[in-house]
Amino acid sequence: MCMNYSDYFILMMEILGTVSFASSGAMLAIQRRMDVFGVTILGVTTAVGGGVIRDLILGITPPSMFRDFKYALMAIVTSLVIFTLMCLRRQLFSGNFLIWYDKVMNLFDTVGLGVFTVVGMNTAVQTGYGDNYFLLCFVGVVTGVGGGMMRDIMTGTMPYIFVKHIYAVASLAGALVFVLFYRHVPEIVGMLLGAGTVIAIRILAAHYRWNLPRVS
Amino acid sequence: MCMNYSDYFILMMEILGTVSFASSGAMLAIQRRMDVFGVTILGVTTAVGGGVIRDLILGITPPSMFRDFKYALMAIVTSLVIFTLMCLRRQLFSGNFLIWYDKVMNLFDTVGLGVFTVVGMNTAVQTGYGDNYFLLCFVGVVTGVGGGMMRDIMTGTMPYIFVKHIYAVASLAGALVFVLFYRHVPEIVGMLLGAGTVIAIRILAAHYRWNLPRVS
Amino acid sequence: MCMNYSDYFILMMEILGTVSFASSGAMLAIQRRMDVFGVTILGVTTAVGGGVIRDLILGITPPSMFRDFKYALMAIVTSLVIFTLMCLRRQLFSGNFLIWYDKVMNLFDTVGLGVFTVVGMNTAVQTGYGDNYFLLCFVGVVTGVGGGMMRDIMTGTMPYIFVKHIYAVASLAGALVFVLFYRHVPEIVGMLLGAGTVIAIRILAAHYRWNLPRVS
Numbered sequence: 286m287c288m289n290y291s292d293y294f295i296l297m298m299e300i301l302g303t304v305s306f307a308s309s310g311a312m313l314a315i316q317r318r319m320d321v322f323g324v325t326i327l328g329v330t331t332a333v334g335g336g337v338i339r340d341l342i343l344g345i346t347p348p349s350m351f352r353d354f355k356y357a358l359m360a361i362v363t364s365l366v367i368f369t370l371m372c373l374r375r376q377l378f379s380g381n382f383l384i385w386y387d388k389v390m391n392l393f394d395t396v397g398l399g400v401f402t403v404v405g406m407n408t409a410v411q412t413g414y415g416d417n418y419f420l421l422c423f424v425g426v427v428t429g430v431g432g433g434m435m436r437d438i439m440t441g442t443m444p445y446i447f448v449k450h451i452y453a454v455a456s457l458a459g460a461l462v463f464v465l466f467y468r469h470v471p472e473i474v475g476m477l478l479g480a481g482t483v484i485a486i487r488i489l490a491a492h493y494r495w496n497l498p499r500v501s
Numbered sequence: 502m503c504m505n506y507s508d509y510f511i512l513m514m515e516i517l518g519t520v521s522f523a524s525s526g527a528m529l530a531i532q533r534r535m536d537v538f539g540v541t542i543l544g545v546t547t548a549v550g551g552g553v554i555r556d557l558i559l560g561i562t563p564p565s566m567f568r569d570f571k572y573a574l575m576a577i578v579t580s581l582v583i584f585t586l587m588c589l590r591r592q593l594f595s596g597n598f599l600i601w602y603d604k605v606m607n608l609f610d611t612v613g614l615g616v617f618t619v620v621g622m623n624t625a626v627q628t629g630y631g632d633n634y635f636l637l638c639f640v641g642v643v644t645g646v647g648g649g650m651m652r653d654i655m656t657g658t659m660p661y662i663f664v665k666h667i668y669a670v671a672s673l674a675g676a677l678v679f680v681l682f683y684r685h686v687p688e689i690v691g692m693l694l695g696a697g698t699v700i701a702i703r704i705l706a707a708h709y710r711w712n713l714p715r716v717s
Numbered sequence: 718m719c720m721n722y723s724d725y726f727i728l729m730m731e732i733l734g735t736v737s738f739a740s741s742g743a744m745l746a747i748q749r750r751m752d753v754f755g756v757t758i759l760g761v762t763t764a765v766g767g768g769v770i771r772d773l774i775l776g777i778t779p780p781s782m783f784r785d786f787k788y789a790l791m792a793i794v795t796s797l798v799i800f801t802l803m804c805l806r807r808q809l810f811s812g813n814f815l816i817w818y819d820k821v822m823n824l825f826d827t828v829g830l831g832v833f834t835v836v837g838m839n840t841a842v843q844t845g846y847g848d849n850y851f852l853l854c855f856v857g858v859v860t861g862v863g864g865g866m867m868r869d870i871m872t873g874t875m876p877y878i879f880v881k882h883i884y885a886v887a888s889l890a891g892a893l894v895f896v897l898f899y900r901h902v903p904e905i906v907g908m909l910l911g912a913g914t915v916i917a918i919r920i921l922a923a924h925y926r927w928n929l930p931r932v933s
Contacts, residue, residue: 344560347774347775352849420567438870454541500534501588635789654870664751
C-alpha cells in the first residue's frame with residue numbers, strides 16, 4: 286500500500302486528533318483522581334472509542350483499532366506523557382502555559398473532530414454502505430464524538446457534547462457536506478471538504494460564542 | 502410487502518411507543534438543560550436504543566434502525582416538537598395540561614413497552630433463535646427497556662427501571678407469555694398476548710401502586 | 718465433550734468468580750435501594766457483562782452467555798440469595814460475619830478476576846486471533862473487569878477499577894504472562910500461569926497496600 290501526499294495529510298490530522306482526544310481523557314481522569322492505569326485507559330477510550338462504536342455498528346469485528354495499533358499506541362504514550370508532566374511539574378499547567386496549552390489542544394481537538402467524522406464515513410463507504418446516507422452521517426458523528434461521550438459517561442460527567450457549544454452539530458454539518466460531494470469529487474477532496482466544514486464551524490462558533498438554543 | 506389489519510395494529514402501537522419514548526428522553530434532556538441537538542439525540546436514543554442493543558446482540562449489522570428510518574425520524578420530529586413547545590409555551594406544561602400530558606404519555610409508554618418487547622422477540626425468532634427462550638426473553642426486555650436505560654446513563658440519572666414501579670418485570674412477564682404461546686398460535690396473536698400482558702400489569706401496578714420488594 | 722481434572726479446576730474457579738462478581742453487583746444495588754429485579758439485573762450484569770463485551774468485540778453473536786446458561790443462572794441465584802438474606806437478616810451483615818464475608822468475597826473476586834482474564838483470552842485464541850497479542854490482552858482485561866465497570870456505570874459510581882488498588886493492572890499482568898507462555902505449554906498450564914499471576918499480584922497488593930501512582 287503506497288501513500289501519497291493527501292493520505293499523509295489525512296494521517297497527520299488523525300495524529301493531531303488522537304493526541305488531543307487522548308489528552309482530554311487523561312486530563313479529566315487526573316482531575317477525577319484516577320491512578321496512572323485509569324488515566325491511560327481513559328485516554329485510549331477517548332481517542333479510539335468512537336471508532337470502536339462505529340465498527341460494532343458496521344459489523345467490523347474485531348474493531349479496526351485491533352488491526353492498526355498506531356492510534357491506540359499514540360493514545361497510550363500521550364496519556365503517560367500528560368500523567369508524568371502533571372506529576373513532575375504540576376505548576377507548569379497554570380498561567381500562560383495553561384492558556385497556550387488549552388488553545389493548542391482546542392485546535393487539535395477541532396482538527397480531530399473534523400477528520401474522524403470523514404474517516405468514519407469513509408469506512409462506511411468502503412464497507413459497502415455508501416448509499417445509506419443516514420447511516421453514513423450517523424457513523425461519521427459517532428466516530429467524531431463517541432469517544433468523548435464514553436469519556437464523560439465513564440467519569441460520571443454530563444456528556445459535554447449535549448450541553449455546550451457547537452460540537453456534535455459541527456460534526457453533523459461536515460457529514461452532510463461529505464454526503465453532498467463524495468460521489469462527485471475524488472475521495473480525498475470529499476474528505477477535506479467535510480473535515481474543513483467541521484473545523485470552520487467550530488472556529489467560528491468559538492470566536493463568536495455561538496451556542497445552540499436551549500429552553501431557558 | 503402487503504400489510505394486513507393486524508400489521509397496521511402493531512405499527513400503530515409502535516408509533517405510540519416511539520413518540521412516548523422519544524418525548525421522555527427529550528423532556529429529561531430539557532430538564533438537564535441540554536441544547537436542541539442534545540435534546541434530539543436523547544429523544545432518538547431513548548426511542549431506538551433498545552433495538553440497537555438487541556441487534557448488536559443478535560449480530561444484525563448495521564442495526565435495523567438504519568434500514569427502516571421511520572422510527573428514528575418520528576423520534577427526531579417528536580423531540581423537536583417537544584423542544585419547540587417548551588421554548589414557546591413553557592407555561593403550557595403545568596396545571597391541568599401537565600396532568601393530562603403525563604397520563605397520556607404514561608399510557609403510550611406502557612403500550613410502547615409492551616409492543617417493543619414482543620417486536621424484539623419476534624426479530625430474534627425471525628433471525629433463527631426461536632429455540633433459545635433465554636435469549637428471546639433477554640432481547641424482548643432489552644428492546645423494551647434498553648433505550649430508557651441508555652437515556653438515564655447518558656444523563657447521569659439512576660436507571661429508572663431499577664428503582665421504581667413494576668417496569669422491566671412487566672416486560673419480562675409479557676416475554677414469558679409470548680414464549681409460552683408463540684409456537685401454538687398465529688404470530689400476531691402471540692405478540693398481542695405478550696404485549697397485552699405487559700400493558701395489563703403496568704396498568705394494574707400503577708392503579709394499585711404495586712412495587713417490587715426492596716431491602717428496607 | 719468430556720472434561721478432565723484441569724477443566725473441572727477452571728470451572729470451579731469460574732463458579733467462585735461468578736458468585737463473587739454477582740454478589741458485588743447485588744450488594745451495590747441494595748445499597749442504591751434498587752428493588753429485587755434491579756438487584757438481580759445488576760448481579761447478572763456484573764458477573765457476565767465482561768464476557769458480553771468481549772464477544773461483541775470478537776464478533777461472537779449472540780454472546781456465549783446465551784448458549785451456556787449456567788453462569789447467568791448462578792448469578793441470578795446468587796443475587797436472589799443475597800437479597801433474601803439482606804431482607805430477612807440484615808443484622809447478619811455486621812460485626813464478625815461482615816469481616817469474614819468481605820474476606821471470602823475478596824478472595825473469590827480475586828480468583829474470578831484471574832480466571833476470567835485467561836478464559837477471555839482463550840476464547841479469542843479459539844476464535845482465531847491467537848496472533849494478535851494486543852487484542853488478546855484487551856479481551857482478557859475486558860472479560861475480567863468489564864462487568865464491574867458496567868456495574869459502576871449503571872449505578873452512577875466512579876468505576877472502581879480506575880481509582881483504587883491494583884485491580885485492572887493485575888489482570889493485565891496476568892494477560893501478559895499468558896501471552897508469553899501459551900504457545901509453549903499446554904493450554905491449561907498457560908491459563909493457570911496467567912490466572913495465578915493475577916491472583917498473586919492482587920494478594921500481594923492487598924497485603925502490602927500497593928496502589929498505583931496518581932497525581933497528588
